[in-house]
Amino acid sequence: MGQLALPARRLAKEGRSESALRALVNASTTFVQEYLTLKGTTFQTNWLSGKLWGAAFPKASLTDKEHARMRKLMPYFLGHVSPNRYDGVWFEKAAAFLIEASYGPLIRAIAMVNRTAPSAVVP
DSSP states (O other): OGGGHHHHHHHHHTTOHHHHHHHHHHHHHHHHHHHHHHHTOOEETTSOHHHHHHHHSOGGGSOHHHHHHHHHHHHHHHTOOOGGGOOHHHHHHHHHHHHHHHHSHHHHHHHHHTTTSOOOEEO
């Protein structure tokens, strides 16, 4: 999952912010769907990205610091940042979050626990 953020980073380094933003949205959508599947959380594939992120990281489960961080990153994940409002620092933080979350201990632990669980995706 985390490797999906790498093309977005490359595009950003090339100065192609509009393409980088689109690539990051695609990576974040794939990440959150995979994350929900690994957690065993039921969701519908036609849910909007904001609803998927809300199911993956409910506000009540986040600390104030985590919630503040997510509020800054969500516009990048959801595609709500226009190229003229692009901020390279926050873009990189969003990409780093996806990579960290994808390869972090939480994902590995969830994957091990749910290895035999059926898919939670509802068509």
